[in-house]
Amino acid sequence: MKIAIIGISGQMGKWFASYFIQNNHEIKGYDINLKGLSELSENLNFEASDSLQKAIDNVDLILVAVSLEESSSTLLKLVKLVKAGVTIIDVSSIKSSVFITLKQLSEKNLNVVALHPLFGPGLPFNSVKKFALIPVSDSVQELKTINLLFPENETTLVSLEDHDKSMAYLLSLPYFANLSFASAMIDQDINSMKNLSGTTFAVQLTLAESIMHNPDLITSLTLVNPYSIEVLDKFKNKLDLLIKSAKTNKESLGTEISLIKDGLAQDLDFDQAYKKFYKMYMSLDQD
């Protein structure tokens, strides 16, 4: 298949390019950041294009892997440029801002797939690829496209609203829990404190530091998602309530904690959590 990858210089763009090349597809690549594109094309072995128009000329499939901020405008450009019969796959992590344009594209007699890869660019090519699929017009056809390109996939169908709302809980919420945790303690001498630290702190600190690997992603995923602020305000109110109950008395805090425990117990993996946590902690000591 002849595939154009838009945003090929990004981490996910590179991953898809390499994956497709390994699976014997022919790749054309474009990126708004033209600098370094020709070098990348030599390394990965794809045809570099210096415009969006040239990149999508004569291809069967267009995969859009641009940054969250660019995805809406990139897709709007494609509405004008693209010819009937082509398949378009958008892989942005938040879909509210692109969904109207994806609908518009699908009405031009195009096969449009709103896909969210639930993995990062470190995934080995032969691993099972977990995706969320937000149906645009014909979910059967859209699933067929995924199965053809990624034979080993686990794909969850989810509505636009449920998807983006879930992402507010799954991404923005843990990001802000870690940011505020870190923010409260960076004025302390972390290296000295670590001499006194137990297991929970060690794991939480590693998590907080690891999200700093890509700070721009935190900002984008939060600000592009229309449900994030609502979930973050809820988080703040729950923290308020917990601190108030800690200021009241032992019973009050105890009641709050036991409600939380009951809520978490709905998770089918709840009983394994302590064991799994200890395994995580032990893995920190290995080199």
Next chain:
Amino acid sequence: MKIAIIGISGQMGKWFASYFIQNNHEIKGYDINLKGLSELSENLNFEASDSLQKAIDNVDLILVAVSLEESSSTLLKLVKLVKAGVTIIDVSSIKSSVFITLKQLSEKNLNVVALHPLFGPGLPFNSVKKFALIPVSDSVQELKTINLLFPENETTLVSLEDHDKSMAYLLSLPYFANLSFASAMIDQDINSMKNLSGTTFAVQLTLAESIMHNPDLITSLTLVNPYSIEVLDKFKNKLDLLIKSAKTNKESLGTEISLIKDGLAQDLDFDQAYKKFYKMYMSLDQD
């Protein structure tokens, strides 16, 4: 050595009893919860006492491993009962509430050790034992006692104020970060959401669930520590600030995040965090 363990039915009490028995000490044990004590004494092979007075009669060393709420009153009783020449080790995790009584005991010509074991009851006996030592009167003598009983130890000396303040950051802060995270999302269908979840959420959820292994400890460690509320209020204010900047614009949130990143970078392990985080995540999938 003849050692009395007060609070022997608790998790840490049991750990110390088994450790000392393995190292050929003679153990007497007492617990306010008398039920089950005789059965435990048969299993572990120590002499059960049905009163504090009887337990400490004729011993060289008294290790106090009662709950945080009981430790102050237990030590006050010991002030009246204990005879000169005995060593007393208190192993409670927060020291503010017991320190005056420990000082009082030391003035009765007793060797008093304010020790905080920085490990849980799952630690293998032959592992290095990490301790915090809060000097009471003669730190050289107190360290000697630790080296004698636990030849393989790593002990950090720290003042009362620094110790308890650090515990507010190391214990109460991550506990409340996890409690509020969990509280904000337990009204969602966790099992469905997990189909869509990425790496950060998976690790954070496991952590939040694992602290529910011992909810009473969260309450005690927070309410007994005079510095906890101050640190939790700070945490709330930092979260407020982050949410406000998210509501302002991208630059504002970006600036906050980059200040946090700079602060975390003081940690000598910061550069390894992403790699370590991935190892933790991968360990979740193993059985």
